[in-house]
Amino acid sequence: MKIILFILLLLISTVSFTFSHQRVIAVSDNEALTIGMKIWFNESGGKLTGLVMWNQGEKCASLGIGHFTWYPYPLGSANDGFPQFVKYLRQQGIAVPNWLRADAARYAIWSNREEFIAAEASRQMYELRIFLQESIAMQARFMAHQLETVLPKLLANIPPHERPYVCTQFYKLAHTEAGLYAMMDYLNFRGNGASNSYGTNNTGLLRVLQDMRYAPPMATPVQAFTWSAKNALTRRLAHASEDSQDTHWIVGWLKRVDRYEKQ
Numbered sequence: 001m002k003i004i005l006f007i008l009l010l011l012i013s014t015v016s017f018t019f020s021h022q023r024v025i026a027v028s029d030n031e032a033l034t035i036g037m038k039i040w041f042n043e044s045g046g047k048l049t050g051l052v053m054w055n056q057g058e059k060c061a062s063l064g065i066g067h068f069t070w071y072p073y074p075l076g077s078a079n080d081g082f083p084q085f086v087k088y089l090r091q092q093g094i095a096v097p098n099w100l101r102a103d104a105a106r107y108a109i110w111s112n113r114e115e116f117i118a119a120e121a122s123r124q125m126y127e128l129r130i131f132l133q134e135s136i137a138m139q140a141r142f143m144a145h146q147l148e149t150v151l152p153k154l155l156a157n158i159p160p161h162e163r164p165y166v167c168t169q170f171y172k173l174a175h176t177e178a179g180l181y182a183m184m185d186y187l188n189f190r191g192n193g194a195s196n197s198y199g200t201n202n203t204g205l206l207r208v209l210q211d212m213r214y215a216p217p218m219a220t221p222v223q224a225f226t227w228s229a230k231n232a233l234t235r236r237l238a239h240a241s242e243d244s245q246d247t248h249w250i251v252g253w254l255k256r257v258d259r260y261e262k263q
Contacts (some may be wrong), residue, residue, distance in 0.1 A: 025148050025174045027141055027259050035181045036140030039064040042185060042256055051132040052125060054116040061108050061116060063140050066188045076107040088142045089135070095171060097127050143184045147174075150192050153185040154206045157194040166209045172221040179222050182260040189256070222261045229257045 009016075011199055027253070039044070043065060054061045060071040068081030076083070086105040089096055096105075099206020103115060110116040119125050151170060157162045173179030174223075193204015209229045215224035233253050 024034070025144050025180065027144050027180070029125065029137060031177045031180070032137040032144075033070045034175065034177065035144075035184060036065055039140065039185050039188065042189070043067055048129050048133060051129050054110070058113075061110065063128070064142050066139065070108040072111045073107040077216040079181060084146075085142050092138070094135070094138060096133040099124065099133055111137060127195060140184070143188065147180075147184050147187055150179050150187065150194075150205075153194050154192060154209070157206065158210065162210065165201065165213065166206070169209050169212050169221065169225075171200055173225055176222065179225065179258065182222055182225050182229075183218075185260075186225075186257070188231075189253075203229075203236050204248070208248055220261075224263045226257055229260070230254055233257065 012132070039166070040046050040050070044053070051065070052061065052063055053067070058116060061070050061073060062068065062069050063082045064085065068085050071077070071080035072079055078084075078087070078215060083105045086096055086100055109258045155167060158166060170183070173183050178248065186208065193202050193206040208225060209230065211228040212221070212224040215227040233250060
């Protein structure tokens with residue numbers, strides 16, 4: 001009898017969980033612009049030039065507040081960050097520059113970094129930067145959409161008994177501006193972490209959500225998220241080699257995360 005009761009309770013909790021994570025993240029106009037501006041300053045100091053970049057040694061351009069990837073032909077894909085953003089805008093009925101319509105946004109308009117640098121003063125480069133500057137709020141909405149679409153992947157990579165906790169923390173954070181910003185920004189610069197949620201060096205979003213349970217008592221969701229993120233980053237540093245790039249970036253990472261609970 002106890003076994004039957006346990007199975008029934010498990011089925012009920014599974015059904016409840018299935019419906020509970022199918023909520024939609026609502027982002028107001030003010031929240032979208034505020035969060036977008038914060039991420040822009042985090043990624044490129046709020047500089048207009050930072051909205052269209054091609055860094056040394058990289059195979060693609062990085063566009064927008066979240067540095068959405070845009071690969072040249074034949075490396076490009078419709079699933080890359082910038083083509084997905086353009087598709088999202090068109091689905092929302094938002095106008096985009098004529099030369100980005102249809103499938104034109106699939107591949108970067110520069111074949112390599114040298115072409116990118118040579119086109120620095122071109123009309124298209126100017127239009128692209130202005131377009132991205134004027135669409136900061138929509139970029140933030142797109143990133144919120146990406147955040148929510150990654151949730152099923154996160155949940156699929158952890159044991160069933162952990163899923164309700166992670167889902168609950170996710171939406172507790174998502175329903176506040178500070179929490180939503182924290183998750184969007186962290187996902188953008190540390191990734192989702194779904195492929196290795198238990199690895200020592202994993203610092204992705206999933207691991208941070210999982211480890212919020214160990215935060216100090218009485219911590220708010222944002223405080224618990226910040227604590228967990230800082231803990232994950234310092235743990236990674238402890239296992240890094242002396243010549244690892246982590247030792248160079250860790251101070252900036254911790255300062256960035258520390259701002260989450262000070263918004």
